[in-house]
Each structure stands twice: as structure tokens, then as C-alpha cells.
Amino acid sequence: MIASLSSPLPDCLALVTAWLAIGIAGLARPRSVRYAGRTLFVVGALVALALAATAVWSLIGGATQSMVLPIGLPDLPFHLRLDPLSSAFLLLLGAAAAGVSLFSAGYFRDSDGMAPGLLCLQYHVFLASMGLVLLANDAYAYMVGWELMALSSYFLVTTQHRIAEIRAAGFIYLLMAHVGALAILLAFGILQGGSWQFTFDAMRAAHLSPAWAAGAFLLALAGFGAKAGLVPLHVWLPEAHPAAPSPVSALLSGVMLKTAVYGMLRVAFDLLGHPVWWWGLVPLAAGLLTALYGVVFAAVQTDMKRLLAYSSIENVGLLFTGLGLAIVFYGTSMPALAALALLATLYHSLNHAAMKSLLFLGTGSVLHATGQRNLGRLGGLIHRMPWVAGLTLVGTLALAGLPPLNGFVSEWLLLQSFLFADQIPRAFVDLLIPLGAAVVALCAALAGYVMVKFYGVIFLGQPRESSLAHAHDCSLLERVGLGWLAALCLALGLAPAQVVSALTPVTRQLTGSATAQGASWWLLAPVPARAVSYAPLLFLLAGAAVVALTVLLVRLFYHRRVRHARPWDCGFGEVSPRMQDTAEGFGQPIRNIFQSFFAIERELPTPFDAAPRYRIAIHDRIWLGIYQPIAGWVRRLADVVAGLQQGRIAAYLLYSFATLVLLLAVVLAT
Amino acid sequence: MRPGPIVAQALEIAVALAAAPLFLGWVNQCRAWLANRGAPSMLLPYRNIRKLFHKDAVLAENASPLFRIAPYIVFGTMVVAAGIIPSLAGRLPLVVAADAIALVGLFATARVFLSLAAMDVGTAFGTLGARREMMIGFLAEPALLMVIFVASLISATTALPAISAHLASERFTIDPSLAFIGVAFTLVLLAENARIPIDNPATHLELTMIHEAMLLEYSARHLALMEWASALRLFNYACIGFALFVPWGIAARDIGPFGLTLSIPVLALKLAAAGGGLAVIETVSAKLRIMRAPEFLASAFLFAVLGLLVHVLLGGA
Numbered sequence: 001m002i003a004s005l006s007s008p009l010p011d012c013l014a015l016v017t018a019w020l021a022i023g024i025a026g027l028a029r030p031r032s033v034r035y036a037g038r039t040l041f042v043v044g045a046l047v048a049l050a051l052a053a054t055a056v057w058s059l060i061g062g063a064t065q066s067m068v069l070p071i072g073l074p075d076l077p078f079h080l081r082l083d084p085l086s087s088a089f090l091l092l093l094g095a096a097a098a099g100v101s102l103f104s105a106g107y108f109r110d111s112d113g114m115a116p117g118l119l120c121l122q123y124h125v126f127l128a129s130m131g132l133v134l135l136a137n138d139a140y141a142y143m144v145g146w147e148l149m150a151l152s153s154y155f156l157v158t159t160q161h162r163i164a165e166i167r168a169a170g171f172i173y174l175l176m177a178h179v180g181a182l183a184i185l186l187a188f189g190i191l192q193g194g195s196w197q198f199t200f201d202a203m204r205a206a207h208l209s210p211a212w213a214a215g216a217f218l219l220a221l222a223g224f225g226a227k228a229g230l231v232p233l234h235v236w237l238p239e240a241h242p243a244a245p246s247p248v249s250a251l252l253s254g255v256m257l258k259t260a261v262y263g264m265l266r267v268a269f270d271l272l273g274h275p276v277w278w279w280g281l282v283p284l285a286a287g288l289l290t291a292l293y294g295v296v297f298a299a300v301q302t303d304m305k306r307l308l309a310y311s312s313i314e315n316v317g318l319l320f321t322g323l324g325l326a327i328v329f330y331g332t333s334m335p336a337l338a339a340l341a342l343l344a345t346l347y348h349s350l351n352h353a354a355m356k357s358l359l360f361l362g363t364g365s366v367l368h369a370t371g372q373r374n375l376g377r378l379g380g381l382i383h384r385m386p387w388v389a390g391l392t393l394v395g396t397l398a399l400a401g402l403p404p405l406n407g408f409v410s411e412w413l414l415l416q417s418f419l420f421a422d423q424i425p426r427a428f429v430d431l432l433i434p435l436g437a438a439v440v441a442l443c444a445a446l447a448g449y450v451m452v453k454f455y456g457v458i459f460l461g462q463p464r465e466s467s468l469a470h471a472h473d474c475s476l477l478e479r480v481g482l483g484w485l486a487a488l489c490l491a492l493g494l495a496p497a498q499v500v501s502a503l504t505p506v507t508r509q510l511t512g513s514a515t516a517q518g519a520s521w522w523l524l525a526p527v528p529a530r531a532v533s534y535a536p537l538l539f540l541l542a543g544a545a546v547v548a549l550t551v552l553l554v555r556l557f558y559h560r561r562v563r564h565a566r567p568w569d570c571g572f573g574e575v576s577p578r579m580q581d582t583a584e585g586f587g588q589p590i591r592n593i594f595q596s597f598f599a600i601e602r603e604l605p606t607p608f609d610a611a612p613r614y615r616i617a618i619h620d621r622i623w624l625g626i627y628q629p630i631a632g633w634v635r636r637l638a639d640v641v642a643g644l645q646q647g648r649i650a651a652y653l654l655y656s657f658a659t660l661v662l663l664l665a666v667v668l669a670t
Numbered sequence: 671m672r673p674g675p676i677v678a679q680a681l682e683i684a685v686a687l688a689a690a691p692l693f694l695g696w697v698n699q700c701r702a703w704l705a706n707r708g709a710p711s712m713l714l715p716y717r718n719i720r721k722l723f724h725k726d727a728v729l730a731e732n733a734s735p736l737f738r739i740a741p742y743i744v745f746g747t748m749v750v751a752a753g754i755i756p757s758l759a760g761r762l763p764l765v766v767a768a769d770a771i772a773l774v775g776l777f778a779t780a781r782v783f784l785s786l787a788a789m790d791v792g793t794a795f796g797t798l799g800a801r802r803e804m805m806i807g808f809l810a811e812p813a814l815l816m817v818i819f820v821a822s823l824i825s826a827t828t829a830l831p832a833i834s835a836h837l838a839s840e841r842f843t844i845d846p847s848l849a850f851i852g853v854a855f856t857l858v859l860l861a862e863n864a865r866i867p868i869d870n871p872a873t874h875l876e877l878t879m880i881h882e883a884m885l886l887e888y889s890a891r892h893l894a895l896m897e898w899a900s901a902l903r904l905f906n907y908a909c910i911g912f913a914l915f916v917p918w919g920i921a922a923r924d925i926g927p928f929g930l931t932l933s934i935p936v937l938a939l940k941l942a943a944a945g946g947g948l949a950v951i952e953t954v955s956a957k958l959r960i961m962r963a964p965e966f967l968a969s970a971f972l973f974a975v976l977g978l979l980v981h982v983l984l985g986g987a
Contacts, residue, residue, distance in 0.1 A: 380792065382734045393736075400782055403768070403775040412771055415815075419822055422982050431982050437819055438975050441812035448778055449808045452785050456800065461792030462732060523766060532828045538767040542753065547746040554891055558723045567730040567791045568886055581789075581797035589805040593964050 008058035009065040016131035023124030030117025045101035052094030062505035081137035084505035103481025138199040139188040150177035173240035180226030187219035228260035242305035246364025254357035269510040277331025284324025291317025300587035335513035341417040348410035358395035358485035365474040375583035380463040400451035404536035406492035462577035686752035690905035691715035700949030722894035740787035741895040748902035757909040760831030788884035799883030809967035816974030838917035850977030857970035
């Protein structure tokens with residue numbers, strides 16, 4: 001065991017292979033929920049935990065290991081490499097997958113469309129493919145993993161393939177995944193720089209002209225941006241993520257989006273080596289736009305899973321903002337600040353993996369208990385589902401970016417790095433980038449709005465439907481899965497100094513610089529030159545002490561008498577649960593303020609309607625303005641091509657004859 | 671650690687707890703004078719809180735534990751905030767725990783818990799209040815953050831005592847961006863503390879209210895804590911304003927008995943002036959329609975962003 005600890009790469013490989021084996025083992029008894037669901041998923045969770053532990057070990061060691069696997073095509077072996085960057089993302093994969101797998105063990109039932117054994121296969125292939133993507137050290141292995149990831153997740157998204165909308169969502173997802181993959185493939189094609197060697201080592205050594213390097217960067221940004229849901233390549237995300245079963249949504253949002261961030265970091269800082277500063281402006285601007293776009297759309301959603309999917313778009317935007325800022329700093333020879341911005345990105349990746357997985361799993365429990373995804377038909381579940389409500393509250397507060405939970409730490413780091421943007425030695429840029437902080441602040445505040453809506457409408461208030469009285473709390477395994485992720489949120493929030501020191505090898509690898517450690521183990525002080533610090537533990541202790549003291553003093557000096565009565569109805573007398581704000585109602589201020597973002601379709605009743613109906617539908621302007629015209633052109637082109645297909649032999653013979661004549665004419669002419 | 675800083679910290683929190691209702695009473699008294707009414711006693715908020723503590727709590731039948739714990743959390747966050755903001759002295763023990771950005775986060779935590787608690791019972795007014803409060807919040811919070819951001823850019827730190835000390839030092843030449851963020855901060859203060867023109871603290875007409883709508887279901891000790899917390903919030907905002915715009919008289923280095931005895935009367939003077947100013951603003955302005963509130967806050971946000979631009983433009987030269 002000691003010997004194997006010193007070589008984490010073979011361990012990681014073994015663990016990833018173990019996932020594949022578990023998946024295949026699921027086929028032995030595909031219809032048995034007890035075997036494929038309850039047993040194999042728990043084993044998968046243990047593998048995930050082991051992977052997370054190995055990744056931590058490798059991260060602390062900070063070493064880089066590589067190996068060559070003689071599989072695949074002749075002369076094209078798989079090159080694998082484990083360095084701090086891939087270790088950090090393997091840690092993310094393992095830690096999030098452990099919680100999701102434990103939850104899944106209690107979640108999947110036979111009625112979910114696909115047989116449990118088949119689901120188990122797809123699920124674990126999906127996990128293993130993400131592992132391969134993170135370990136790959138040549139374009140070939142990378143693309144194999146990338147495509148495997150896209151395909152297995154496509155099958156997972158379309159688990160309930162009998163529903164037409166889900167099939168449509170799966171199709172868009174597959175289409176966008178392949179457009180993105182094509183762009184990445186082209187980026188690798190440029191990166192090899194004429195050596196025709198597709199290992200990453202060769203790409204690191206290649207020297208590209210500035211124009212080609214910029215081309216490779218932009219292609220990679222388009223490819224990874226499509227995977228991550230960067231505006232305007234985001235349209236598939238709010239369709240595909242909610243369509244999947246909730247644990248799969250959790251993996252898609254929590255983990256798979258981060259593989260795109262990983263890829264972008266790998267290409268920009270490792271393979272290209274020296275990113276030029278203005279490259280960073282593109283992801284920075286796109287990230288800010290994406291963040292605002294995602295959070296504004298999240299605020300007006302009525303489907304709880306779509307709301308979370310749009311919130312993922314927002315967080316991807318923040319991740320790319322941090323990445324862009326890091327590139328700008330790095331390109332203008334400020335590596336220490338690049339390390340700070342990069343740290344914010346990495347930290348936020350970890351945070352988002354924990355909190356978004358937690359919330360998606362929470363919606364899964366709600367969905368199982370009530371059969372409802374529509375926020376307008378939920379409410380008051382805190383009484384029926386105290387476990388889910390309590391654990392989801394942690395994720396809600398974390399995603400709202402409230403101290404002392406984890407979402408706040410990465411937001412804090414990002415804002416701290418923005419505070420240095422006025423020192424960038426480039427005219428206008430030093431003026432414009434600080435304005436980005438205003439957008440980040442607006443997004444953070446809007447995220448709070450979205451989360452109050454999400455939690456308040458689902459769990460608080462009175463049940464909006466009578467059927468909700470029969471809702472039940474989730475099973476034990478589900479609780480353990482939720483609890484693991486909630487604990488992760490707390491740990492990431494309360495021990496920032498430890499997380500930062502664990503991520504330091506990554507920033508050192510990518511930027512050659514690192515952020516400073518705080519003076520004490522409980523203090524986060526990443527900028528030694530400035531007196532800034534944040535100590536969540538002290539913060540929480542002070543808060544908890546004040547709350548406890550207040551409770552104690554109130555009880556000591558006064559009394560604890562409580563009477564129960566009906567809620568105050570303002571003398572109206574006939575208060576019903578339908579008078580609470582609906583999801584539409586709660587989104588109304590955002591709809592008014594950000595009107596120009598939406599294409600709103602309203603159906604208003606006239607005063608004389610016997611059965612008045614109020615309907616409002618909100619559409620994405622980008623979908624209507626960009627994607628629908630493209631789809632129209634493709635269809636028209638297809639119609640033209642279809643016009644050639646007469647289905648009669650005579651017509652085809654005529655085509656052949658015409659082609660021959662044309663070719664002869666060309667030959668004669670030349 | 672020497673006991674001095676801890677005593678000073680405890681004193682600062684105690685002063686905040688005691689002075690917050692008094693400050694509210696002072697503002698109300700000034701408003702009454704300006705409106706040519708007979709003024710209530712300055713001590714009325716204390717009596718109110720005391721009365722509420724003695725009453726029996728009436729809870730809605732379907733209130734969840736979140737509803738009962740929320741007043742304690744809201745109160746607790748405001749007390750912690752009072753410990754972080756340098757109202758009497760800088761460099762206190764709690765200061766390392768949170769800088770100005772974390773302070774904004776702390777206010778956001780209080781707001782989120784207040785809104786969640788308002789949604790808990792599920793009455794029409796509770797959710798309406800929560801929605802409006804979050805709407806005010808999502809516009810006011812970035813504006814406040816931008817105000818702090820500009821102050822941080824000026825003084826190269828986000829720790830509030832250090833910002834305050836920098837702005838108070840003789841070497842500091844006046845920065846025109848301070849004027850912009852001063853306006854922005856005033857607008858945010860009015861909105862965040864449910865003052866006219868955004869909300870009317872005296873109204874009980876349900877359709878127009880924001881803050882009071884969220885507290886409709888609270889009674890007795892829970893209401894007392896909520897009222898005290900909102901008085902503390904006003905006090906805290908005033909103290910942030912002092913730290914940024916009138917940073918003189920805060921014991922920066924000397925947190926011994928001498929420095930503190932000097933800074934308490936200075937603080938009282940500042941509070942008296944600020945309360946009078948607040949009363950004047952509230953008397954001369956009319957309450958805005960709720961639909962106009964976003965414009966009001968958007969202008970606060972834009973003022974803060976303008977302040978940022980002015981600072982970077984002038985600082986870069």
C-alpha cells in the first residue's frame with residue numbers, strides 16, 4: 001500500500017477502470033434494482049472516494065507522473081499524465097461523484113425508463129470517461145474520452161426516451177456536443193504545430209506563430225465554451241440538464257461542465273504555454289455576459305430543474321470570468337495576480353461541484369416525493385421532508401454566496417482579484433475591467449434572489465396542491481448522499497486556508513506563482529501586500545456565540561410561552577394557499593427590470609372571459625435570433641438536396657450521364 | 671492576547687446594542703419636529719422592545735423551525751456586523767474575520783433569512799414582502815459593494831478599519847470619486863433600511879409596505895429581536911458611512927481607555943448629525959411607487975460605477 005501511494009497515477013487509472021468494471025457488472029442482472037442500484041452504486045461511490053483521496057495525495061505531493069498505455073490503434077498508444085491540474089479536477093470528480101453515487105443507490109427505481117443495469121453501465125462509463133479526459137496526455141486519448149463522455153451522457157439524458165421533449169433535448173445536446181468537439185479537434189490540429197505529433201508533450205514543445213496560437217485559443221474557447229454553456233453556445237444546457245434524471249443532472253452540472261474549464265486551463269496555460277494578454281479579454285467578456293444572462297433567466301424560471309440549469313450557466317460565466325482575468329494578468333507579467341484569479345476559478349469549480357450537485361439531488365428527492373417539477377405546484381415541503389429541506393438549505397445558502405459557506409469564498413477571491421485590475425499596464429483595459437466587478441457583484445446579488453425563490457417556493461409556505469400532503473422524506477442512502485455534499489459545502493466554506501494551500505501546486509504549475517498563505521491556519525489572507533483577510537471559522541463562532549447568548553438571555557430573563565394561532569389574514573377571512581406568490585409572481589420584478597433580455601409571450605384574459613386564463617411564456621432571444629434561422633437555412637438546404645432525390649432510376653442515370661459529360665469536358669479543357 | 675482589545679471589542683458591541691434604538695428614537699423625534707408634530711420620547715423604541723419581550727409569542731400553526739430561529743440569526747448577524755464595523759476603534763479582534771466584502775455578505779445573509787422567514791407561513795403579504803425585499807436587495811447590494819470597491823481601490827485594502835484610517839490620514843488628498851460614492855451610499859442606506867422614499871417605516875397600509883410586510887407574522891420576543899435588528903442595521907449603515915466619509919475621531923491605534931472615551935462622544939455627535947440629516951431627507955421627499963424603486967436603486971448603482979470610473983480615470987493619470 002505504501003508503495004502504491006507513492007505512485008498515484010496507476011492508482012487513478014485502476015480506479016477509473018474499476019468504474020468501467022462496475023458498469024459492465026451491472027449488465028449481469030440488468031433488471032434487479034437491489035443488485036445494480038443498491039449494491040453497485042455504493043461500490044462506485046467507494047471507488048469515487050478512493051479516487052478523491054488519491055487525488056488529494058497526488059496534489060499534496062505536487063509531482064507529475066506520466067505513462068504510456070499500449071491500447072488503442074497501432075502506433076497510437078494512450079499517453080496518460082497526472083499533474084497538479086488534473087489531480088485537482090480528479091479530486092472534484094471523486095468528491096462530487098461519491099455523494100451523487102450514494103444518492104443514486106437509493107434513488108433509481110425500475111420505473112425510470114431504462115433498466116437499472118443499463119443505467120448503471122451508462123452512469124459508470126460516464127464517470128470513467130471523465131476520468132480519462134482528466135488523465136489524457138495526448139489528443140487521441142483525450143478525444144476518445146471526450147466523445148465517450150458525450151455519448152454516455154447523451155444516453156443518460158434520454159433515460160426517459162419515451163417522452164418526445166426529452167428526445168428533442170437529447171438531440172440538441174448531442175448536436176452541440178459534436179460541434180464543440182469539432183472545434184476542439186481543430187484546436188488540437190493547430191496545436192501540433194506541423195510536427196504531426198499529437199501527444200500533449202509535443203504540443204508543449206511546438207512553437208506557433210502568434211496568429212496560429214490565437215486561432216488555437218479561440219477554437220478551444222469555442223469548443224470548451226460549447227461544452228460549458230458559454231453564451232451564445234448555451235442553448236442546449238437548460239434543455240438537457242433538466243431532462244436527465246436528477247443524479248445525472250447533478251453530474252452534468254456539477255462535474256461535466258468543469259471538464260470544459262479543465263480543458264480550457266490545459267490548453268491556455270499548459271499547451272499554449274504563454275497566453276497573450278488580450279486573449280483573456282474574450283473569455284472575460286463572454287463570461288460576464290454569460291453570468292448575467294444565466295442568472296437573469298434563472299430568476300424567471302418556473303421549473304425547478306431549469307432554474308438550477310440556468311444558475312449553472314451563471315456559474316460557468318463566473319468561472320470563465322476568473323479564467324479570462326487570470327490570462328490578462330499572466331499576459332501582462334503579473335503572475336502573482338494571475339495565481340489569485342486562477343485560484344478563484346479553481347476554488348469556484350470545487351464549490352460549484354458540491355453545491356449544485358447537492359441542489360440537483362434535492363430536486364430529485366422532491367420529484368420522487370411529489371411527482372412535480374413545476375414550482376407553481378409545490379410548497380410547504382419543509383414539514384413533510386425535513387431532511388431534504390435541511391440539507392438543501394445548506395446548498396441554497398452556499399449558492400446564494402453567503403458567508404460563512406463555500407460560495408462566498410470563491411466570490412470573495414474573484415472580487416479581490418478584480419480589485420487589482422486597475423494596475424494592468426494597458427490603456428482602457430485598466431478602465432474597463434474594474435467595471436466587470438460591478439457585473440460580478442450584480443450577479444452575486446441576483447443569485448441570492450434566485451435562491452430565495454427556489455427555496456421559498458419549494459420548501460416554505462403552504463402546500464399549493466393537496467396531493468403534497470402525501471409527500472415523504474427521502475431514503476437513508478439518499479440522505480447520506482445529500483449529507484456528504486452538504487458537509488463538503490461546509491468544509492470548503494470553513495477551511496479556505498487549507499483548500500487554498502492544497503490548490504497552490506496547481507497555480508504554481510500554471511503560472512509559476514502562488515498566493516500567500518495566511519499567518520494562521522484559520523485565516524485566509526491571500527494578498528500579503530494588502531491587509532485583507534477572511535476567517536470564516538471566527539466569523540461563524542462569533543455569530544453562533546451571539547445567537548446562543550441571545551437565546552439563553554431571552555429564556556433567562558423572560559419566558560418561553562408560545563401560543564399557536566391561524567396566520568394573520570388582514571381581516572380578509574378567506575386566505576388560501578393560492579394567494580402565495582407563484583414562481584411567475586416571484587420572478588415578476590426581474591421580468592420588468594430586465595425586459596430587454598427576454599422575448600415574452602403573454603396571453604391575457606379580457607374582462608369578459610368566463611374562464612379567464614393568464615399565461616406567460618419566456619423565450620430566449622438568442623434561440624429565436626440565431627439558432628432558429630440557422631435551423632431554417634439547414635432545412636431549406638435539405639429541401640433543395642431532397643429535390644434531387646427523385647427515387648426513379650431514370651433520373652439517377654441522367655445524373656450519372658451529366659456528371660460524366662461534365663468530367664469529360666473538364667478533362668478536355670485542361 | 672492582551673485583554674485590552676477584547677474589552678474594547680465588547681464595549682463597541684455594547685455601545686451599538688444600546689445606541690441603536692436610541693438612534694432610531696432620535697430620527698423619529700427629528701421627523702416629528704420637522705413635521706410640526708409633538709415628538710415621542712427618544713426612549714420609545716426601548717419601551718417598545720421591552721414591552722414586546724414580555725408578551726406571549728403567537729406563532730402561526732404552520733410555522734416551521736426556520737421561522738422561529740430566523741429572528742435570532744438576523745439579530746446575530748447584525749450584532750456581528752456591529753463588531754466588525756469600526757464605529758469606536760479600528761484594529762479590534764473581530765476585524766480579521768471579515769473585511770468589507772464579507773460585511774456586505776453578512777448583510778445579505780440577514781436579508782435572505784428575513785425573506786425566507788417571511789415566506790415560511792405562506793401568507794400573501796409575507797411572500798409579497800419577501801419578493802420586494804429581495805428586489806431592493808439585489809439592486810442595493812451591488813451598489814453597496816461598488817461603494818466599498820471604490821473605497822478599497824483608493825486605499826488599496828478591503829479591510830474597513832484600514833480604509834477608514836487611510837481616508838482619515840493627512841497624506842490623503844481628496845478624491846472626487848468620494849462624492850459619487852457618497853451619493854450612492856446615501857441612496858443605498860435609505861433603501862436598505864426601509865426609509866422613505868423606498869419604504870415607509872411608519873406605514874401599516876399593506877399594499878405599500880416592504881419591511882413591515884415581512885414582519886406581519888412575528889410577535890412578542892421574535893418581533894422585538896427583529897425590531898432591534900433593524901435598528902442595529904440602521905446604526906451599522908450609519909457607522910459604515912462614518913468610517914468612509916467622516917473617518918475622524920475613530921481610535922485608530924490607541925484602543926486604551928483614553929482613545930475610547932474620546933471616540934464615544936465623537937460618535938454621538940456624528941449620530942446626532944446623521945439622524946437630523948436622515949430626518950430632513952425623509953421629510954422633504956415623498957414615497958416612490960414600488961415600480962419606481964428599481965430606478966432609484968439603479969441610479970445608486972450607476973453613481974457608484976461612475977465613482978469607480980472617475981477614480982480609475984484620475985488615478986491612472
